[in-house]
Amino acid sequence: MTNILITEFMNEESVKTLKKNFNVKYDKNLFQNEKKIKEEISNFEAIIVRNKTQLQKTVLDEAIKLKFVGRLGVGLDNIDKEYCDKKNIHIQIASGINADSVAEYVMGSSLHLIKNITLFNYETKKGMWPRSSFNSRELKEKIFGLIGFGATGKKVCKIAQSFGAKVITYDPYVDKKLENEFNLKFLPFDDVISNSDIISIHVPLNNETKNLINTNAFKKMSKKPILINTSRGSIVNEEDLINAYKNKVISGFALDVFESEPIEEKFYSKIDETFNCIITPHISGVTEESNKKISEFITNKLINFFN
Numbered sequence: 001m002t003n004i005l006i007t008e009f010m011n012e013e014s015v016k017t018l019k020k021n022f023n024v025k026y027d028k029n030l031f032q033n034e035k036k037i038k039e040e041i042s043n044f045e046a047i048i049v050r051n052k053t054q055l056q057k058t059v060l061d062e063a064i065k066l067k068f069v070g071r072l073g074v075g076l077d078n079i080d081k082e083y084c085d086k087k088n089i090h091i092q093i094a095s096g097i098n099a100d101s102v103a104e105y106v107m108g109s110s111l112h113l114i115k116n117i118t119l120f121n122y123e124t125k126k127g128m129w130p131r132s133s134f135n136s137r138e139l140k141e142k143i144f145g146l147i148g149f150g151a152t153g154k155k156v157c158k159i160a161q162s163f164g165a166k167v168i169t170y171d172p173y174v175d176k177k178l179e180n181e182f183n184l185k186f187l188p189f190d191d192v193i194s195n196s197d198i199i200s201i202h203v204p205l206n207n208e209t210k211n212l213i214n215t216n217a218f219k220k221m222s223k224k225p226i227l228i229n230t231s232r233g234s235i236v237n238e239e240d241l242i243n244a245y246k247n248k249v250i251s252g253f254a255l256d257v258f259e260s261e262p263i264e265e266k267f268y269s270k271i272d273e274t275f276n277c278i279i280t281p282h283i284s285g286v287t288e289e290s291n292k293k294i295s296e297f298i299t300n301k302l303i304n305f306f307n
């Protein structure tokens with residue numbers, strides 16, 4: 001019988017379905033123990049991971065039976081795709097399935113931050129009545145800049161437009177015909193970041209996007225935008241981000257992803273309750289609904305693959 005290893009959390013119903021068809025080892029914390037994964041992976045034909053399990057060459061070299069990697073989400077920065085291709089290991093991502101979840105998070109944070117709700121909320125909870133301490137602005141007619149126009153960028157675009165925002169986008173890899181279909185403008189990177197009131201990042205982490213938002217980029221942000229990053233931590237330089245906020249180059253930020261996860265003290269100690277910011281533990285794509293849909297999708301793909 002085919003052996004399946006699951007190293008991160010997965011919807012329990014899907015685990016049960018897999019157990020009906022395969023020998024399954026499910027340990028949602030195993031991603032923390034790379035040594036153990038390396039020792040055991042030679043027994044498995046398939047592995048199911050999220051973004052924490054490192055499937056790099058040293059681990060893949062031990063994976064002598066491995067034929068299938070199921071990725072519960074998108075983004076392959078934890079998997080050596082080239083080496084998998086070379087070893088004829090099929091990688092199955094769950095493209096676009098958590099895009100609704102991420103898009104809702106982006107819109108929720110945009111509204112919170114443009115209205116300074118985090119700051120009003122904090123002070124009111126302390127018994128203050130800060131009605132005129134902070135500005136509150138509207139999303140309507142603001143410029144919403146998207147970096148990356150894939151599955152999530154498209155969802156964010158539609159919702160932002162329904163709030164009356166205008167969308168501009170940088171993505172050199174998509175068909176420019178989408179401009180008419182989505183009623184937006186594709187512009188060069190510098191133009192998007194310099195003209196936007198809100199900037200939201202929706203690109204994979206790779207050599208081109210690593211450190212994309214650094215001091216150099218912040219200098220071009222002329223409208224004191226709000227910056228939202230749900231993609232991968234290393235796309236935004238965290239030290240440069242804090243400096244940009246302190247120097248009032250940006251007026252707020254939401255981060256769901258970090259250079260180091262779990263978040264490290266050297267970063268969170270720089271943030272206090274006076275910051276107009278939202279930070280969350282890589283949950284923008286994880287809802288009850290998306291967890292179920294993604295787990296079912298990968299389960300079906302895996303069953304089909306081995307049939």
Ligand SMILES: NC(=O)c1ccc[n+]([C@@H]2O[C@H](COP(=O)([O-])OP(=O)(O)OC[C@H]3O[C@@H](n4cnc5c(N)ncnc54)[C@H](O)[C@@H]3O)[C@@H](O)[C@H]2O)c1
Nearest residue numbers: 075148149150151152171173202203204208230231284285
């Ligand atoms: N925080 C979370 O829970 C969560 C959930 C889902 C996705 N993500 C991250 O968000 C990223 C985007 O997700 P998606 O579903 O929209 O992916 P996607 O693959 O559908 O879209 C990515 C888009 O980025 C574009 N792109 C690639 N390189 C670029 C570059 N250098 N400059 C501009 N555009 C570029 C591509 O052309 C594509 O249109 C993923 O790669 C993943 O890392 C995070």
